[in-house]
Amino acid sequence: xxxxxxxxxxxxxxxxxxxxxxxxxxxxxxxxxxxxxxxxxxxxxxxxxxxxxxxxxxxxxxxxxxxxxxxxxxxxxxxxxxxxxxxxxxxxxxxxxxxxxxxxxxxxxxxxxxxxxxxxxxxxxxxxxxxxxxxxxxxxxxxxxxxxxxxxxxxxxxxxxxxxxxxxxxxxxxxxxxxxxxxxxxxxxxxxxxxxxxxxxxxxxxxxxxxxxxxxxxxxxxxxxxxxxxxxxxxxxxxxxxxxxxxxxxxxxxxxxxxxxxxxxxxxxxxxxxxxxxxxxxxxxxxxxxxxxxxxxxxxxxxxxxxxxxxxxxxxxxxxxxxxxxxxxxxxxxxxxxxxxxxxxxxxxxxxxxxxxxxxxxxxxxxxxxxxxxxxxxxxxxxxxxxxxxxxxxxxxxxxxxxxxxxxxxxxxxxxxxxxxxxxxxxxxxxxxxxxxxxxxxxxxxxxxxxxxxxxxxxxxxxxxxxxxxxxxxxxxxxxxxxxxxxxxxxxxxxxxxxxxxxxxxxxxxxxxx
Numbered sequence: 001x002x003x004x005x006x007x008x009x010x011x012x013x014x015x016x017x018x019x020x021x022x023x024x025x026x027x028x029x030x031x032x033x034x035x036x037x038x039x040x041x042x043x044x045x046x047x048x049x050x051x052x053x054x055x056x057x058x059x060x061x062x063x064x065x066x067x068x069x070x071x072x073x074x075x076x077x078x079x080x081x082x083x084x085x086x087x088x089x090x091x092x093x094x095x096x097x098x099x100x101x102x103x104x105x106x107x108x109x110x111x112x113x114x115x116x117x118x119x120x121x122x123x124x125x126x127x128x129x130x131x132x133x134x135x136x137x138x139x140x141x142x143x144x145x146x147x148x149x150x151x152x153x154x155x156x157x158x159x160x161x162x163x164x165x166x167x168x169x170x171x172x173x174x175x176x177x178x179x180x181x182x183x184x185x186x187x188x189x190x191x192x193x194x195x196x197x198x199x200x201x202x203x204x205x206x207x208x209x210x211x212x213x214x215x216x217x218x219x220x221x222x223x224x225x226x227x228x229x230x231x232x233x234x235x236x237x238x239x240x241x242x243x244x245x246x247x248x249x250x251x252x253x254x255x256x257x258x259x260x261x262x263x264x265x266x267x268x269x270x271x272x273x274x275x276x277x278x279x280x281x282x283x284x285x286x287x288x289x290x291x292x293x294x295x296x297x298x299x300x301x302x303x304x305x306x307x308x309x310x311x312x313x314x315x316x317x318x319x320x321x322x323x324x325x326x327x328x329x330x331x332x333x334x335x336x337x338x339x340x341x342x343x344x345x346x347x348x349x350x351x352x353x354x355x356x357x358x359x360x361x362x363x364x365x366x367x368x369x370x371x372x373x374x375x376x377x378x379x380x381x382x383x384x385x386x387x388x389x390x391x392x393x394x395x396x397x398x399x400x401x402x403x404x405x406x407x408x409x410x411x412x413x414x415x416x417x418x419x420x421x422x423x424x425x426x427x428x429x430x431x432x433x434x435x436x437x438x439x440x441x442x443x444x445x446x447x448x449x450x451x452x453x454x455x456x457x458x459x460x461x462x463x464x465x466x467x468x469x470x471x472x473x474x475x476x477x478x479x480x481x482x483x484x485x486x487x488x489x490x491x492x493x494x495x496x497x498x499x500x501x502x503x504x505x506x507x508x509x510x511x512x513x514x
Contacts, residue, residue, distance in 0.1 A: 040167020041329045045174070045322040047315060048391045076479050077199055079294035080472075084284070085202050088275065092198055095276035099194065102187040109180035116176040120169035122161040129154050156343030156359075166333040171326035178320035185316060188309035194274055196480040200473045201270045206289040207469035208264040213288075214461055215257040222250040222454075229447060242447040249451050253458070291468050294475060307483035308401045314394040321387040328383040331376045334368035401481065408478035415474055419467045426464050429457040 077089050093099070132151045164170055226246040232238035272282035342360030369376070436453040439445045 040170040041326050041333065043322060043325060045319050048318060048394060074484075076484050077195065079292075080199075081290075081292045082202075084287075085199065088198055088202060088271065089195060091275045092194055093191070096194055096274060097276050098190055099187070102183075102190045106180070106183045106187055109176070109183040113173070113176040113180050116169070116172045119162075119172065120164050122159055125158045125160070127154075127156050127158070150347055152345065152347055154343060154345040156341055156345075158339065158341030160337055160339040162335055162337045165336055166330045167326055168330040168335070171323045171330065175320045175323035175327060178316045178323060182313045182316035182320065185309045185313035189313060192309060192480055192484050195484075196476050198271060198274050199476045201267050201274070202284075203469055203472040203476070205264055205267040205271070205284060206291075207465055208260050208267065209286045209289060210465050211462060212257065212260045212264070212286065214458075214465065215253055215260065218458055219250065219253045219257060222246065222253055225447075225450070225454075226250055237443075238447065245447055245451050249454065291472065293471055309483060311394075311398050311401055314390070314397040318387065318390045318394050321383070321390045325380065325383040325387055328376070328380040331369065331379070334366055337365045337367075339363065339365060404481035405478070408474060408481045411474045412471065412478060415467060415471045419464070419471060422460070422464050422467050426457075426460045429453075429460040433457045 075086070075089070077085055130151065130153050132149065134149045162169075226243070229238055229242045229246045233240060233243055268282065268284055269279040271284065272279040275282070340360070340362040342358070344358055433453050436445065436450050440447060440450045
């Protein structure tokens, strides 16, 4: 029988060594009737209302609806058509240490749910003892005449069951279930965040590879310019200053190439950490990279935003807090427990099975806290305040999700326009370099003019690469803001399969429960 340490009076029916009387059986029947008609105190949960608007400001044709975070997201990174990225994504699922922590938290929540559910079921206890005692007998004058020593053996079994009259266990199960679901949503949030971080780092690393290739080609061009100026100086056509300028330009390009190396190394180490590997043993070989920007349809399904796992986790935390209010309010009401025990008690083990050695007891126990200096009231107020806090946090999480989507949309729109303008600027810089080089070789201008145009063209080339990398990372930001992926919504069969799998995962800890 489970009772609170603050319970003052306890009303119980004394055990009897006879069959239960009719009043006692009537009391048991009444208790079972109360159990069947039990109601859970506290407010029933309703999802808080949030005003989210009808469309996104920076993308026409989008709308919002109800959360559906349990829909499958799919391998959204496959839209980039990069086999190396696909392999890295598989590794992060298997070896990332942050995901291991989140999975352990889910197992903890599942175990807590199983423990809470078991509180509503009967418990069976067994006990055995052997006691040796001494008794001194005295005569009428108070003088001790003799003493006796006896050994008593006992073996008993006891069953206790606290009836959930006021929903104490029911609300506890509701809170534990919501907490477990919040932990699962937190795992999905963590997984999506890690996948997005991996994709960003990978794309930035490939941009570094392209910059390295560009700088290596530029270094070769500057080396040819240096040799050309040296030959012109030997022929008496150009001045010594042209050689010095060409040498300075070449060394600056080499410095930039070296600088790219450490930036790439940092990105590679960051990816190694995401994969749970030693940076010293991890390497992504440089290779030619094709930038595949997935096309985002203007009529993007609204369900993608609805699958934001962090929004779902915040909503589940609100549900858990709501159940905690009922759990706190249940302390105002008495608890009723049914208990029964029986066994054998004798001075000799050989007499255990004899009828005189048997004993049993059966009866209900009613416990009510009469005074605890207002502690129950304070706990209820604290639970209500925690609920209000989590409702505000839930609404803030949803608004933050909308903000992130808007930011990602406007970022992609601006980058697309900026890249178009940058492409025209790059084409003009390349043409200017070609004309300036021809003029220098014809002796119409000095080498300083060529250096200026070459420097400007290199900056334009690197800016174009950075813009392309920003568009790639911006698309990843949009995917993360939407909760993962922009594939076609799953079919009903796929959705049913995903839901069944999730239900199976939730029930897994209780597979051994009767």
